Amino acid sequence: MKIVVAIDSLKGSLTSIQAGEAIEKGIKKVDLEAEVVIKPLADGGEGTVDALVDGMGGNMEFIKVMGPARKSVLAKYGIIRPTKSDMEETSTAIMEMSQAAGITQVTDKERNPLYTTTYGVGQMIVDAIHKGCRRFIMGIGGSATNDGGVGMLQALGYDFLDKDGNQIKHGAIGLKDLVQIKDDKAIPELKDCEFHIACDVTNPLCGEQGCSVIFGPQKGATEQMIKDMDHWLADYAKIAKESFTKADADKPGTGAAGGLGFAFLTFTNATLKSGVDLILHETKLEEEIKDADIVITGEGCLDAQTAMGKVPIGVAKLAKKYGKLVLGFSGAVTKGATACNEAGIDAYFPIVRSAVSLEDAMKKKNAQENLIDTVEQVFRLIKVLGK
Structure with missing residues (x-):
């Protein structure tokens, strides 16, 4: 029997891999011969x-960069090196922009999108490029910025x-002085890089659904700031369009992370994808599911x-594409969880074993113990039914 385990983290308790390992232990208590793929x-x-990084055998890298409030912060990202069988492939960097420009990195007093910058995101990318990466998986949620990704691009040259003829200031405030964009000093390796952006936001760069109006308030923007920034970003998009043909401020996702989506799509070789779809593709989950007997997931x-x-x-959904049995395990469930059955999870099981x-x-x-014990009992039933 082959069981594929792809479970999200139980936040505050177990990481995705730790939860997967606990599930494997529960299965092995019933069937030592079972093949379990986590x-x-x-x-x-x-x-x-x-x-x-944990699940794909990568290495964690740490680098001091300029944080959103222009103070030094320690950012981390991962590097996945190609295997010997894939030596033609390049190293892949796994990054979260929030490590260098996240809203949790600014105090309430510092929460002001006129001055917060994405410069540190560019510094992370440069560091990874110097370490051999040409492929990037980028999560861009949780930003403190609204600079249209200009800070990141300045760090990239x-x-x-x-x-x-002087560089504009960091933050959205700098955009009001922008008159020209040049790429002749951009780091040359950038043309060989590809960016896969995990983005579930469909907002355009500007307008009533743009990043300034929709996300500006949570980043500290006043009504006047919102109007100003929306206007400056529109001008920025026009200037970009003069020299960079890919510039399209109306494209869904360009408003993600205060316009960082626009920066990636306009100035780099980038694609925006659903975060879930991107991660499932990167982990090559479908390849393992094809010949599995049971698929386990949860959160x-x-x-x-x-x-x-x-x-x-x-x-x-991926498992049902191949007609597989899908089981779900979680720390807790609510009455509304029955909708998960309709969405493809055949049966789910909360793991709490007593009133605590x-x-x-x-x-x-x-x-860990609760997950192991619950999985063991479920697989005991599967073993009996299989006889």
Whole structure:
């Protein structure tokens, strides 16, 4: 019997891989001969780097970069090196922009999109390029910025110049002085790089659904700031269009991360994809599911929102493409979780074994034991039914 395990993290308790290993132990208590394949799972947001680096045998890199408030921060990203059989492939960098420009990195006092910058994101990319990476998986959620990705591009060597030929200031405030964009000093390796952006935001760069109007308030923008930034970003898009033919401020996703989506699509070889779809593709999950007998997925809490396209449902849909039995395990479930059955999870099981406090249930040791024990009992039933 082959079982493929692709479970999201049980946040606050177990990582994706730790949960997968606990499930394997539960299965092996019933069937020592079972082939269990564990695949890391994430949605492109927080935790993606940890999940993929851990699950795909990568290395974690640490670098000091300029944070969103222009103070030094320690950012981490992962590098997945090609295997010996894939030596023609390049190394892949796994990054979360929030490591260098995240909203959690600014204090309430510093929360001001006029001055927050994505410069550190560009520094991360440059570091990875110097370490041999030409392929990038980028999660761009949780930004503190609204600079249209200009800070990142400046770090990559692009010139964003004012009327006197000087670099514009960091942050959205600099965009009001922008008159020219030049790429002759962009790092040459950039043309050989490809960026796969995990993005579930479809907002355009400007307008009523643009990044300034929709996301500006949570980043500290006042009504006047929103109007100003929207106007400056529109001008930025026009200037970009003069020399960079890919510039399209109306394209879905260009408003992601304060316009970082626009920067990637306009100035780099980039594609924007659903975070779930991108991660499932990168982990080559479909290849393992094809000949599996059972597929296991889940997350910390299965509820109605899970069924609306979260990671476990992405796994379930892939499994149902091949007619596989799909089981779900989670720390808790709600009444709305029945929608998960309709979305492809054949049966799901909460793992809490007795009446305990949430704090105790989420302790790593308890969560591991509960998951192992629950999986064991489910597979005991499968063994009996299979006789």
